[in-house]
Amino acid sequence: DVKVTQSSRYLVKRTGEKVFLECVQDMDHENMFWYRQDPGLGLRLIYFSYDVKMKEKGDIPEGYSVSREKKERFSLILESASTNQTSMYLCASDREGEKLFFGSGTQLSVL
Amino acid sequence: AQSVTQLGSHVSVSEGALVLLRCNYSSSVPPYLFWYVQYPNQGLQLLLKYTTGATLVKGINGFEAEFKKSETSFHLTKPSAHMSDAAEYFCAVSENNNDMRFGAGTRLTVKP
Numbered sequence: 001d002v003k004v005t006q007s008s009r010y011l012v013k014r015t016g017e018k019v020f021l022e023c024v025q026d027m028d029h030e031n032m033f034w035y036r037q038d039p040g041l042g043l044r045l046i047y048f049s050y051d052v053k054m055k056e057k058g059d060i061p062e063g064y065s066v067s068r069e070k071k072e073r074f075s076l077i078l079e080s081a082s083t084n085q086t087s088m089y090l091c092a093s094d095r096e097g098e099k100l101f102f103g104s105g106t107q108l109s110v111l
Numbered sequence: 112a113q114s115v116t117q118l119g120s121h122v123s124v125s126e127g128a129l130v131l132l133r134c135n136y137s138s139s140v141p142p143y144l145f146w147y148v149q150y151p152n153q154g155l156q157l158l159l160k161y162t163t164g165a166t167l168v169k170g171i172n173g174f175e176a177e178f179k180k181s182e183t184s185f186h187l188t189k190p191s192a193h194m195s196d197a198a199e200y201f202c203a204v205s206e207n208n209n210d211m212r213f214g215a216g217t218r219l220t221v222k223p
């Protein structure tokens with residue numbers, strides 16, 4: 001069964017902390033994505049990657065960075081967490097033009 | 112970049128009634144269009160997608176959507192709503208097979 005695995009289901013961090021969210025897919029997909037989901041705003045694209053070491057900014061990249069050193073792993077980094085980054089973070093992957101496979105999400109709370 | 116507008120953040124229908132969820136997109140090239148559904152406390156799953164070819168696309172659970180280029184629309188319909196259709200529905204657009212943008216979502220409520 002295909003799988004996108006996010007390392008944490010719930011995470012609580014303090015303002016100013018550096019936060020790492022990890023995502024691993026086992027489907028050999030080229031594309032990987034990080035979204036945040038907020039009520040009334042839907043899913044907003046933070047960053048995506050279409051190949052190893054390649055990354056593209058999405059619509060809301062400010063305050064975030066990403067790393068893709070291996071094809072199966074795509075990490076989202078919050079350099080200095082702030083309360084407005086409290087959200088559900090969703091990782092996804094796909095092969096070009098096919099459907100997205102989503103992880104189960106990480107609910108991040110920044111206090 | 113491409114974008115999606117979903118008209119109506121909440122839609123309420125009676126069981127057995129027609130479901131119509133509206134989606135308009137903006138894209139500089141022929142788009143790929145998708146509808147995803149998120150049931151309560153679950154992840155997103157694909158309902159249907161349009162890439163090329165036939166403009167009327169059939170998906171799972173009796174849903175279908177029609178791509179209308181002249182109207183830049185991709186509305187989702189189902190002839191008869193079931194209680195189990197209550198969920199949040201997201202329209203999404205991809206321009207170059209590499210990135211996908213989602214709309215804000217429409218929450219569907221089905222009344223008995």
